[in-house]
Amino acid sequence: MKFRLLTAAAVAVFSFSVVGSHAATTIDDPLKFVKAEYATVVGKKPEPEDIYTPRLSALFDLDTKEAGGEVGRMDFDFWMNGQDGTISAVTVSKISVENTKDRQIIVAKFKNEKTPNEIHFYFERTSKGWKLDDARSMVGDPWVLSLILKYGWDGKP
Numbered sequence: 001m002k003f004r005l006l007t008a009a010a011v012a013v014f015s016f017s018v019v020g021s022h023a024a025t026t027i028d029d030p031l032k033f034v035k036a037e038y039a040t041v042v043g044k045k046p047e048p049e050d051i052y053t054p055r056l057s058a059l060f061d062l063d064t065k066e067a068g069g070e071v072g073r074m075d076f077d078f079w080m081n082g083q084d085g086t087i088s089a090v091t092v093s094k095i096s097v098e099n100t101k102d103r104q105i106i107v108a109k110f111k112n113e114k115t116p117n118e119i120h121f122y123f124e125r126t127s128k129g130w131k132l133d134d135a136r137s138m139v140g141d142p143w144v145l146s147l148i149l150k151y152g153w154d155g156k157p
Contacts, residue, residue, distance in 0.1 A: 027051060038090045092109075095107060117139060122136070
């Protein structure tokens with residue numbers, strides 16, 4: 001009886017420490033968040049998955065579901081605009097959205113290897129803080145994240 005009680009207690013403590021070890025990502029300032037991501041995360045480790053609005057999160061889930069265990073329509077890292085590479089020369093700025101303080105556009109300009117990139121990140125203030133609602137590449141092969149997740153690449157098999 002004591003063994004079962006001790007085992008149950010150990011499992012509970014372990015489960016709590018594993019579940020409790022992942023704190024939710026809080027975005028207080030989208031500009032600072034994107035700057036920090038490019039300084040510490042992009043191309044180095046996976047982006048947090050709890051940063052999306054419910055709309056964008058649902059589109060990621062749809063792509064995963066429809067892929068059936070295979071690579072889905074989203075087959076690259078949209079933060080670096082490629083499957084891999086080395087990010088350099090990063091500048092990040094903010095564009096205000098007319099008539100509201102609850103949405104922001106954050107512009108990241110950088111080079112992946114030697115290729116210039118410009119990605120616009122669309123943030124929205126939700127009941128859970130700032131969340132990423134969409135992203136769009138402005139140079140090279142332009143794309144919109146939500147459209148890729150739902151419809152794939154236009155004109156490409």
